[in-house]
Amino acid sequence: MSLRASATCDAFKCAVAMYGFVFGRYMSLEGGDFTWELEYSGDLSWPLQERHTHSDVFPLLHKIKTPTLLLHGKEDDICMVSNSIVAHRQLRLQRTPTELVVYPGEGHGFTQPQHRRDRDERTLAWFLRYLPPTSQGKVLKL
DSSP, X not given: OHHHHHXXXXXXXXXXXXXXXXXXXXXXHHHOOOHHHHHHTOOOOSSOOHHHHTTOOGGGGGXXXXXXXXXXXXXXXXXXXXXXXXXXXXXXXTTOOEEXXXXXXXXXXXXXXXXHHHHHHHHHHHXXXXXXXXXXXXXXXX
């Protein structure tokens, strides 16, 4: 959702995308799990219809100008890590500030305490970098 929000709105100062979702049909075919498509778009027909791609960020990646931190589990079998890799490469190509962290041994959700801590520390550091507190100690409102 962070990637889509950043691609369609310029109100955000920064974003953190966990398990970044880019292209639904590709994701389903790569991982072999069609649950998302069947639940939200109703079928697996070809050619792809708008209902299959309305939430895809892939055609909108070039619009993301928001500094984006991508966090992904290497063993994610729901939303494959290739989604975040593709997003990261495009953001770098267009010089959008970005970082990608891939956590070994993690799936769709972080279970290892050291990875949870690292995720939280990186997220906080990212927000402090792009949303620094004001001199009064309050975070600026959009």
